[in-house]
Structures are given as structure tokens and as C-alpha cells.
Amino acid sequence: MKTPLTAAAAALALAASFASADAPLKTKPASTPDDLFRTIVAQDKALFDAYNACDLKTFASLVDEKVEFIHDHGGITLGRDALTESVRKNICGTTTRELVADSLEVYPMDNLGALEIGTHRFHHPKTEATEPVGEGKFVMLWQYDKATDAWRVTRVFSFDHHALPMGEGRR
Numbered sequence: 001m002k003t004p005l006t007a008a009a010a011a012l013a014l015a016a017s018f019a020s021a022d023a024p025l026k027t028k029p030a031s032t033p034d035d036l037f038r039t040i041v042a043q044d045k046a047l048f049d050a051y052n053a054c055d056l057k058t059f060a061s062l063v064d065e066k067v068e069f070i071h072d073h074g075g076i077t078l079g080r081d082a083l084t085e086s087v088r089k090n091i092c093g094t095t096t097r098e099l100v101a102d103s104l105e106v107y108p109m110d111n112l113g114a115l116e117i118g119t120h121r122f123h124h125p126k127t128e129a130t131e132p133v134g135e136g137k138f139v140m141l142w143q144y145d146k147a148t149d150a151w152r153v154t155r156v157f158s159f160d161h162h163a164l165p166m167g168e169g170r171r
Contacts, residue, residue: 033108040106040114043142043151044099054092060084064143064154072136072159096123098171100135113143113151121169133169136161 043062050058060080069077077083103119122134141155 033106036108036114037104037106039151040116040142041104043153044104044116044118044140047153048097048099051087051091052096054088056084056088056092059087062152064152067152067154067156069156070158072161094124094126096125097121098123109141113141113154116140116142121164123169123171128170132163132166134161135164135169 047059047062050056050062063080063083065080067078067080067083069083071077077086098121100119100121105117107115107117109115117137117139119135119137122136124131124133136158137160139155139157140153142151143154144151
């Protein structure tokens with residue numbers, strides 16, 4: 001039996017959204033490493049603002065139809081619909097994701113998009129006083145689709161999930 005995907009919360013991945021409720025964030029491929037970094041930071045923010053707000057329409061618009069989400073405790077989730085449903089059932093109203101400051105790395109993937117690597121924390125607002133904050137690492141492949149002029153997540157690895165000592169990682 002699969003465990004609840006607190007890590008699904010972990011992977012999919014902040015405050016004000018850059019994305020509209022109707023379409024993925026439209027940003028052309030970057031011409032410099034700094035542009036690419038800013039683009040992926042904006043994509044990450046849009047994805048996890050939607051995740052944190054349970055805006056499943058926006059969340060789904062930022063995820064490829066054939067996404068592969070691999071979690072160290074929850075296993076594999078295949079496809080946008082399955083991942084969005086997992087977020088709805090396991091994350092909405094119970095978990096929020098925070099990107100750990102200065103943990104983000106972005107690497108260009110020629111003729112494809114960008115690889116995003118970082119650390120994120122998962123907060124449980126209703127029980128944060130009695131439960132520890134969770135932390136994990138992630139790797140996401142963002143692909144740029146020229147036809148739609150949009151970036152979407154196509155692959156996610158979410159791993160090294162662990163609880164922080166009580167009191168650590170609090171906002």
C-alpha cells in the first residue's frame with residue numbers, strides 16, 4: 001500500500017503567483033545562465049504557489065501530461081491527472097512547501113530545458129506546534145515547449161525526506 005504522499009507535497013516544486021489560472025507561465029528560453037535561473041525560479045514559484053493554495057487548475061497547467069513523479073517513500077506517480085489528484089487528496093489543506101533559501105541550482109539542458117535541484121521543507125499548518133517540519137531534496141526537469149511557448153515539469157525525483165528536530169525549520 002502506498003503511503004500518503006507528503007513527499008508529493010515535497011516535490012511539487014511559494015508566495016505570490018506568476019501564473020494565470022488558465023495557462024502555464026510563458027517565458028521564452030533563456031539566453032544567459034542568469035536568465036535561465038530567473039526563469040526557473042519563477043516557474044518553481046508559480047508551481048508551488050498553486051500547490052500551497054490548492055489551485056489545482058494552475059498546478060496542472062505547469063505539469064506535463066506525461067509527467068513522471070518519483071518519491072523515495074511514495075513510489076512513482078505517472079501522468080498529470082494522477083499527480084494532481086494525489087496533491088488534492090494528500091496535500092490540500094494539510095501541507096505547504098517552502099524552498100530552502102540558497103539551495104536552488106539550475107542547469108541548462110541543451111535543446112530541452114533546465115534541470116532544477118534544491119531542498120524544500122514541508123510545513124503542516126494545522127499541526128505544526130506538535131509535529132516536526134519535513135525536509136527533502138528534489139530534482140525537476142523543466143522542458144520548454146516551443147509550440148505553446150510554455151515551460152512544464154516533465155520529471156521529478158523527490159528524495160532524502162526526513163523530519164527536522166522539533167523547533168527547526170519553523171517559519
